[in-house]
Amino acid sequence: MSNKKSKKYLKYTLWVLAAGLLGYAIWMSVTNGEFLQFLITGISIGMVYALIALGFALIWKSSSVANLALGQIVLISSWFTYSMLVQAALPAYIAFPLVIIFAVFLGWCIERFALRPLIAQPILSLITVTLGIGYFIQGIVTFIWPWSVAGLPRLFPREVIHIGPAVISQEYLWVIGICLLVFVLLTLFFRYHRMGIAMRATADDQMAVQASGIPVTRVFSVSWMFACAVAAIGGVLISSIGGITQGLVETGLKSFSVVILGVLDSFVGCIVAGPVIGLAETMGGGYLTQYLWSGVKDIIPFVIIIIVMVIKPYGLFGETRIERI
Amino acid sequence: MSLPCGIRNYNYAQDMAIVRTRTQWGLLLALIAVVFTAPLYFGNYWLGVFNLIGITLIAAVGLNILVGYCGQLSIGHAGFIAVGAYTSAVLTNRFEMPFLVGFLAAGLVSGLIGIVFGLPSVRVKGFYLAITTVAAQFIIIWVINHWGLTGGFTGISVPYASIGGFVFRSKTSQFFLIAGVAVLTIFLAKNLARTRVGRAFIAIRDNDLAAQVMGVNLLYYKLLAFFIGCFFAGIAGSLLAHCYYLNLNGEMFSFTDSILYIGMIIIGGLGTSLGPIMGVVLIRLLQQVLLPIYLVPFLESSFKNLPSGFATGVTPMLFGLVIVLFLILEPRGLAHRWALFKSAYRLWPFSY
Numbered sequence: 023m024s025n026k027k028s029k030k031y032l033k034y035t036l037w038v039l040a041a042g043l044l045g046y047a048i049w050m051s052v053t054n055g056e057f058l059q060f061l062i063t064g065i066s067i068g069m070v071y072a073l074i075a076l077g078f079a080l081i082w083k084s085s086s087v088a089n090l091a092l093g094q095i096v097l098i099s100s101w102f103t104y105s106m107l108v109q110a111a112l113p114a115y116i117a118f119p120l121v122i123i124f125a126v127f128l129g130w131c132i133e134r135f136a137l138r139p140l141i142a143q144p145i146l147s148l149i150t151v152t153l154g155i156g157y158f159i160q161g162i163v164t165f166i167w168p169w170s171v172a173g174l175p176r177l178f179p180r181e182v183i184h185i186g187p188a189v190i191s192q193e194y195l196w197v198i199g200i201c202l203l204v205f206v207l208l209t210l211f212f213r214y215h216r217m218g219i220a221m222r223a224t225a226d227d228q229m230a231v232q233a234s235g236i237p238v239t240r241v242f243s244v245s246w247m248f249a250c251a252v253a254a255i256g257g258v259l260i261s262s263i264g265g266i267t268q269g270l271v272e273t274g275l276k277s278f279s280v281v282i283l284g285v286l287d288s289f290v291g292c293i294v295a296g297p298v299i300g301l302a303e304t305m306g307g308g309y310l311t312q313y314l315w316s317g318v319k320d321i322i323p324f325v326i327i328i329i330v331m332v333i334k335p336y337g338l339f340g341e342t343r344i345e346r347i
Numbered sequence: 348m349s350l351p352c353g354i355r356n357y358n359y360a361q362d363m364a365i366v367r368t369r370t371q372w373g374l375l376l377a378l379i380a381v382v383f384t385a386p387l388y389f390g391n392y393w394l395g396v397f398n399l400i401g402i403t404l405i406a407a408v409g410l411n412i413l414v415g416y417c418g419q420l421s422i423g424h425a426g427f428i429a430v431g432a433y434t435s436a437v438l439t440n441r442f443e444m445p446f447l448v449g450f451l452a453a454g455l456v457s458g459l460i461g462i463v464f465g466l467p468s469v470r471v472k473g474f475y476l477a478i479t480t481v482a483a484q485f486i487i488i489w490v491i492n493h494w495g496l497t498g499g500f501t502g503i504s505v506p507y508a509s510i511g512g513f514v515f516r517s518k519t520s521q522f523f524l525i526a527g528v529a530v531l532t533i534f535l536a537k538n539l540a541r542t543r544v545g546r547a548f549i550a551i552r553d554n555d556l557a558a559q560v561m562g563v564n565l566l567y568y569k570l571l572a573f574f575i576g577c578f579f580a581g582i583a584g585s586l587l588a589h590c591y592y593l594n595l596n597g598e599m600f601s602f603t604d605s606i607l608y609i610g611m612i613i614i615g616g617l618g619t620s621l622g623p624i625m626g627v628v629l630i631r632l633l634q635q636v637l638l639p640i641y642l643v644p645f646l647e648s649s650f651k652n653l654p655s656g657f658a659t660g661v662t663p664m665l666f667g668l669v670i671v672l673f674l675i676l677e678p679r680g681l682a683h684r685w686a687l688f689k690s691a692y693r694l695w696p697f698s699y
Contacts, residue, residue: 045386081564082474086474086475088477090477090481121523136671139675140674140675143674143678145473145474146414146418146420146617147674147678149420149477150420150609150610150670150674151670151671151674151675152672153422153606153609153610153670154606154610154666154667154668154674155667155671156606156667156672157603157606157610157663157664157666157667157670158606158663158664158666158668158671159667160659160660160663160667161661161662161663161664161665161666161667162660163660164656164657164659164660164663164664165658165660165661166657166660168657168660169660174415192485224446234460254380268506271602272485274601275481275485278478278481279482281478282475282478283445288420308445315493315494316493317489317492317493320485320489321486321489323487324481324482324485324486325482325486327478327479327482328464328467328479328482328483328486330469331470331471331478332466332467332480
């Protein structure tokens with residue numbers, strides 16, 4: 023009883039805290055241009071993290087496979103985009119569909135040839151096999167594109183815009199917009215499309231789905247395709263701003279903090295936790311660097327992972343369906 | 348364990364022994380003799396490769412205790428090796444402590460850091476724990492790259508290992524040091540698996556809930572597994588610093604190395620004492636000898652029209668492929684194949 027009560031108070035406190043933070047953020051962004059800049063950058067980076075994390079959640083939800091190869095999938099699809107746009111010099115309206123097709127094909131291959139034979143294996147194998155896949159993809163990337171850094175052509179107009187006291191590069195707003203669009207499209211797909219409903223059902227109860235005649239393996243396949251496509255979109259967005267580097271693998275790994283902070287299998291969790299991580303990263307990078315060592319930005323997501331693990335291991339939106347040890 | 352025909356046990360001591368028959372004793376002694384006389388037959392290049400194999404073996408045996416026996420997946424092993432390497436380097440370089448102090452301190456500090464990052468294992472498992480160790484890897488390397496004491500990006504130079512005035516400067520002397528520690532480590536790990544602690548680890552791996560119900564203290568044993576695993580990692584790191592690299596920077600302990608360590612023990616066979624040895628020898632020989640000396644020059648010379656440097660991608664590609672194939676085709680690793688071969692050989696030609 024007292025436990026329940028304390029939980030209720032915790033909830034209220036969290037709400038009050040959130041409201042206070044929001045008020046503070048509004049106040050600061052009206053008065054302080056730098057703050058607003060960090061805010062927009064953070065949210066857009068966080069949206070990309072959320073997209074990549076969504077790719078993770080899709081697979082986890084349908085087949086309980088933890089995909090640690092996401093970073094490398096992001097990396098290879100960014101390089102593929104580079105090939106299409108720069109090396110083959112295709113126009114964007116041909117190149118981007120090709121990138122999506124490539125990502126979907128990649129997802130299909132991974133599921134068909136590596137994960138299908140491992141259905142019903144212990145989780146240790148399922149995690150390590152994705153590590154092996156990631157390693158393999160990294161090798162392919164080095165094999166085909168041995169130079170380690172490249173820049174994508176600018177996809178979005180670069181003119182800065184002025185909001186109040188802040189000067190903001192337009193591309194961040196574009197990134198936020200595209201991410202939101204993808205989220206809406208996916209939500210609609212899961213709500214109304216046959217396959218989307220089948221995927222939700224599989225997440226809910228695999229046995230029942232199989233009993234009612236839905237091909238579960240195809241659901242797995244489709245969820246891998248979607249995951250790779252979504253991760254590819256995230257990768258293209260983030261590398262159009264920051265260029266293509268090996269750091270993209272780390273971006274993929276950072277997005278796991280979104281997965282951990284949200285909950286493993288929740289869409290809403292991803293969408294809320296993504297910007298939180300992005301904000302923490304840019305704000306921390308902006309304001310903490312002078313007190314700590316440089317590059318503190320890069321490990322904030324990892325520190326968040328550790329903190330969440332110790333305090334509330336099943337995420338902010340964690341259900342109580344916890345496998346207690 | 349199945350024994351050759353006609354060998355019987357007359358008391359418990361015989362039943363418990365690791366080495367049973369005269370042939371086994373003979374083979375074991377012969378193997379140890381071959382290992383310790385290796386500098387007689389091999390040149391400096393090969394000794395360098397063997398040194399790396401020995402050091403990796405120590406780390407892999409530690410990882411095998413953590414992952415193979417206790418079932419706690421750690422993908423940050425290179426980070427813990429880095430902790431050991433830097434502890435030992437900082438103690439000997441900045442504070443001018445003797446090598447042995449640095450060596451032991453490396454193990455202890457690494458083990459303690461392992462306990463810190465292993466704490467979430469008390470509440471979570473599987474994927475969550477894996478991610479925590481990934482985070483540990485990145486945080487450790489970041490701290491190493493930015494802390495003044497560890498030399499940051501410029502790195503830190505490390506003196507040669509020395510015990511009581513004797514400096515391990517030649518590859519041969521380093522080989523004896525590393526081989527000695529490695530043999531000791533393997534012996535310890537083999538016996539650890541047979542003790543109360545080892546059985547508790549295996550119980551936790553197979554079903555932690557059941558283990559808890561049976562009275563195995565989960566908190567204690569999980570953290571102990573992290574401590575032991577990371578202790579070996581730290582010792583390996585210290586040897587790596589003093590006998591192999593001699594000049595450290597954070598790049599040497601990358602995330603891909605962590606994946607490779609996991610790959611090694613999977614290829615060898617999780618939860619066996621033979622597994623890490625087979626996996627480490629196979630992977631390191633591939634990585635240090637076959638690929639750079641034979642395959643990469645061959646590829647570079649036969650495909651001249653591809654962009655230069657492409658062949659460095661062959662290594663991760665091959666290892667990734669090997670890990671995936673082993674998981675699909677032989678998840679129990681080379682050690683299992685070896686056991687199958689042994690039993691088939693023992694029963695031949697009447698294989699039933």
